[in-house]
Amino acid sequence: MKSILIKIFSLLVILSCFTGFSKLNATEKSFSKRFNLLATTTHLADLASQIAGKLINIDALMGPGIDPHSYRATAQDIMRLQAADFVLFHGLSLEGKIARVLQETKRKGITHYSPCEELPKKTLIFTDDTNKAVDPHVWFSPEIWITCADSFTQKLSEVLPEHRNEFEENLSKLKTSIKEIDRWGKSLIKALPETNRILITSHDAFQYFGDHFEIRVIGLQGINTMVEAGLADRTNLSDFIEKHQSPALFVESSVNPKALEEIAKETGASIGGTLFSDALGTGNEFVKGPTGENFSTATWQGMMVHNLIVIEHALNKR
Ligand SMILES: [Zn+2]
Incomplete structure (x- = not known):
């Protein structure tokens, strides 16, 4: 009788260990599966946060007070870029010193997207010198920033269609606030x-x-x-x-x-x-x-x- 009780007790311990393990495993899995978006600038990290902040992890490569024109990527930045699921960059030559590093993420198959580079040419300002360089500071036009928010939301919804409704709802709030x-x-x-x-x-x-x-x-x-x-x-x-x-x-x-x-x-x-x-x-x-x-x-x-x-x-x- 005693040996039967010991066997039942042992079985219960093993079962509870398995259940506990599977629960832990599920938690680890859901944590590790959380989608990681890495934005280059603070403006883009904010845009992503306002659209999807509660649903995905969002981080910025550059922090407050950092000049994107002169920013150079560190070895750690390159690792962060390559570990991301979605790289959100500004383009239009704003991040001039890290353009090649950003291109590399695209080559590796990471979603690599700039809503600013989707803007119609007629909305952009160009310098009036012989270079005719594009002015990248588009966030200063509320109308243009709304267009960028629209394009980004569309792109993110294609990648994460299960959250489309939440993204659209947040986009609508952001647009009202900008207006x-x-x-x-x-x-x-x-x-x-x-x-x-x-x-x-x-x-x-x-x-x-x-x-x-x-x-x-x-x-x-x-x-x-x-x-x-x-x-x-x-x-x-x-x-x-x-x-x-x-x-x-x-x-x-x-x-x-x-x-x-x-x-x-x-x-x-x-x-x-x-x-x-x-x-x-x-x-x-x-x-x-x-x-x-x-x-x-x-x-x-x-x-x-x-x-x-x-x-x-x-x-x-x-
Ligand atoms: Zn500038």
Whole structure:
């Protein structure tokens, strides 16, 4: 009798071990199966988070304050890129130094996608010099960013069709939020005295912003921070500031402010504040949007509201 009880007890222990093991195995499997999206820039990581943040893992290659024009991939970045299920990149030559590394992920069969490179040519801005280089700073146009959000959602839904409805629902919320900020931003800039509607920044990142919100935009450096401003650029900008009595200059969170600060000192113009251009904020700061919602500056909405408030405040001097 005793030996039968021992046998039954042993059987129960073995069975419970198996059940426990299979449960653990299932948990491990579902964890390891979670879809990994790696975005190159903070703007794209935010876009992916707003569309799919609760459903997939999202990470960014570059963090706040990082300049994508000059960013070089580390050995760890290459490993992260090759381990991703989906590489979301900006293109349009923004990540100039890592273009080859990004191409390599495509060769390895990883989903490799840029919503910005899908944009119709007529929506893009090109430099007016002989290079006719494409301006990559498309996130500054609310309309264009909505188009990018549409294309990304479509692509992600093709890869993960089981979540299509959730992605579409999140896209709709994002579009409503962008449109609200767009309407408010337009009225804010329109209320500025016309002669004050001049935005002078460290590099020429704000042309889409200027076109959309009807404000003249001038950058000390060109559309790419890799080309430093020369003496002639500095002299031309100083002359412009004096001629137009520009109320303020604006530095950028991802660009060295030294040259612009020197020009402000020389011309007597003030620094109107720091704008988020090629990288979003850390997420530790929040701004209040037009409908009272608090946005982290690590989001498109927070970036846009922050920039509009800083610009309006500095240029609203009659
Ligand atoms: Zn830039």
